[in-house]
Amino acid sequence: MDGVSGGGPLRYTASHLWVRPDGEAAMVGLTPYGQEKHGRVFYVGLPALDAPVVFGLPFGYLQSAGYGLTQLFPPVQGEIVAINEALWMHPGLINEDPLGQGWLVAIAMSDPAELDELEDSAAYERIVAASGTVHGRLPAELATSAQPAFLIDERRRILTCNAAAERLIGLSAKEMQHGPLCSELFGCHLDAEGEQPVRKSTCPGICSMLNLEPIRDASYLVVNAQGRETRVMAEYRPIAEPGQPRRALVILTPEP
Structure with a gap:
């Protein structure tokens, strides 16, 4: 074949x-x-x-x-x-x-x-052209935070994350940069009933970047690389800088 x-x-x-x-x-x-x-x-x-x-x-x-x-x-x-x-x-x-x-x-x-x-x-050729270029870093307070935090781009790729995010997902930052999209890791690729895929147009991270407005209180079920499930609340904070692609910070808070 x-x-x-x-x-x-x-x-x-x-x-x-x-x-x-x-x-x-x-x-x-x-x-x-x-x-x-x-x-x-x-x-x-x-x-x-x-x-x-x-x-x-x-x-x-x-x-x-x-x-x-x-x-x-x-x-x-x-x-x-x-x-x-x-x-x-x-x-x-x-x-x-x-x-x-x-x-x-x-x-x-x-x-x-x-x-x-x-x-x-x-579109893929543009991804390849941009690969290896990380546009920005986590703010200092998030880089060392106990809350899992990620930096994502308009294609829902993970650009970087902190140690708390690595522990939650069960993958290293390097593995996440070359692995699943954030929507797959966070479970937000499914609707509220956990059944139907959410399209890019309704992805909260994309909406936050396009509208330049934070989005809070999104609830997801994260399943890590070892199969452990964690229900989290997500907050999206858009980042827009002159000459840079739009990005967003994603901050997760595990629910009790």
Whole structure:
């Protein structure tokens, strides 16, 4: 099986996964830029066939020279219908042919409309161009705060976070910079009933940045990398500086 032959045009995530839709299914792999950032991949963990795929929960992981152990978070939801078993013996295929023989999994999508939330090639090229540039830091009082705090951008990528955020999520700041979107980590990709994905237009972080107004009292269920659940209240504080992309601070307060 080849990663990019046939099917529709490729879509991309900010965490450097490509997605090729083909009817109700979508094949997923690591982009050429993604494999370059990871360096040599020497182990791949993939899910079982028929395993459910949901936002916020990893579907697999990579071990690489550049980032060590990195969890892979799904670009769409559904069920695993194929895995690239060749990667178990030859994980280097991800480096050698990331768009072809180095594909990861195929997912039967529960909602193909989720593809609309992914980036097209032009948008992804802009992400690559901006990668490695962190526009700003956490304010000093948040950098050392006991409250989990994050800095996010307009694409819902995590730019940096404090130690309390690392403890809450169970991932290092470096892993979060190259992993899931903040909406997946915080559980705010789902509506109030915890069922339907929230679109970018209604994401509180995006709304805060666009309207330049803080948003408070958003309640989420955070599921960390080890599966521990924590109900939190979130506050979004927009940051707008001349010549800089819009960003927002996200401050979480665990509920009793």
